[in-house]
Amino acid sequence: xxxxxxxxxxxxxxxxxxxxxxxxxxxxxxxxxxxxxxxxxxxxxxxxxxxxxxxxxxxxxxxxxxxxxxxxxxxxxxxxxxxxxxxxxxxxxxxxxxxxxxxxxxxxxxxxxxxxxxxxxxxxxxxxxxxxxxxxxxxxxxxxxxxxxxxxxxxxxxxxxxxxxxxxxxxxxxxxxxxxxxxxxxxxxxxxxxxxxxxxxxxxxxxxxxxxx
Numbered sequence: 001x002x003x004x005x006x007x008x009x010x011x012x013x014x015x016x017x018x019x020x021x022x023x024x025x026x027x028x029x030x031x032x033x034x035x036x037x038x039x040x041x042x043x044x045x046x047x048x049x050x051x052x053x054x055x056x057x058x059x060x061x062x063x064x065x066x067x068x069x070x071x072x073x074x075x076x077x078x079x080x081x082x083x084x085x086x087x088x089x090x091x092x093x094x095x096x097x098x099x100x101x102x103x104x105x106x107x108x109x110x111x112x113x114x115x116x117x118x119x120x121x122x123x124x125x126x127x128x129x130x131x132x133x134x135x136x137x138x139x140x141x142x143x144x145x146x147x148x149x150x151x152x153x154x155x156x157x158x159x160x161x162x163x164x165x166x167x168x169x170x171x172x173x174x175x176x177x178x179x180x181x182x183x184x185x186x187x188x189x190x191x192x193x194x195x196x197x198x199x200x201x202x203x204x205x206x207x208x209x210x211x212x213x
Contacts, residue, residue, distance in 0.1 A: 009092035017092070018070055018089075019064060019066075019067070019070070019118055019122070022062075022063050022067065022096060022114075022118060023063065023114045023115050023118050024114075027096050027097045027100070028093075028097060029093065029094040029097035029098060030090065030093070031094050033097075033098045033101060033102075033168065034098070034167040034168050034170070034171040035093055035098070035101075035102065035163075035165070035167045035168050038164050038167055039163075039164050040105060040164055041161040041162060041163060041164075042043055042161070043106075043159060043161065043162060047159040047161075048107070048108075049108075050099050050108055050157075050158075050159065051106055051158055051159055051162050051165050052103060052106040052107075052108035053211040053212065054158060054165070054211070055099055055102050055103050055106065055152050055165055055168075056103060056108065056110060056111055056211065057150075057154070057207045057210045057211055058095075058099050058151070058154065058169065058172070059096065059099035059100060059103060059110050059111065059205075060110070060111045060113075060114065060117050060206060060210040061147060061150075061206075062092055062095045062096035062099055063096065063110075063111075063114050063117050063118050063121070064117050064118070064120075064121040064186075064206070065089070065092040065095070065096075065121075065143075065147075065204045066089055066092055066096065066118070066121075067118045067119070067120075067121035067122040068092065068122070068124060068125040068128075068140075069085045069086065069088055069089035069092065069118070069123060069125065069140075069145065070085075070086075070122065070125065070137075071087060071121070071122040071123065071125025071126040071129065071185075072085050072125040072126070072128055072136050073085040073086050073089070073129075074125075074126060074129065075126055075129035075130055075136075076129055076133060076136065077129075077132060078133060080186075081107045081133045081136070081137065081186070084131040084137075084182070084183070084186060085136075085140075088140070088179050088182070088183075091105075091175055093176075093203070094115045094175075095168075095172050095175070097122065098168045098171075098172075099168065102164060102165055102168055105164070106165075107163070111209075111210045111213060112143070112213055113209065113210070113213055117206065117210075120157070125139075127133060132140040133187065133188045134187050134188060135189060135191070136185055136188075137182075137183040137184070137186055137188030137189075138183075138187075138188040138189040138190060138191050139191060140179065140180065140183035140188060141180045141184045141188040141190075142190075142191050142195070142196050142199060143199065144177070144179045144180035144183070144194075145175045145180055146199060146200060146203060147176045148173055148176045148177055148180070150203070150207070151169050151172055151173040151176065152173065154169055155169050155170065155173070
């Protein structure tokens, strides 16, 4: 069975389709939601708003992940790196779909700034890839490590009875650890100072805004 090599136009159109799906569409997960078999607990209005704010942050994080991976794949130096990035992006699509579904169950909505988050993250992904695959993969490692840490924080901050959101975030955390390990195994290098700190600062701003907007 032959494998079709995508042209630059094919990749551009595929990237545009992914962007529209991430920002305004309803992506389909390839795996069932970890919350699918769990009962939805009764939440107070305050707890529901708080859970929704946290899940909106995580939905934004998955929008950004899609943009980062697609941007990095666009300028990957090797086909192996591109395929690795796109495989990770497909798994992140599951996270995006799960978070979107949970937001709807919490009677809430995604961030109104998703187009801005996507555009900025795509530009960062392209910039990282332009330096070369080792730095690009190192960017994946650092990003996933920081995401793992903020998921751990959210697992602590969720209302205790919100088992559905907790199950989703726990599976996401497991996947992010695996993505970081895979990127490092493929040659990802540690990012030079001050990039990790700048990434953390930008993430903090995004989380503060996305919780409400």
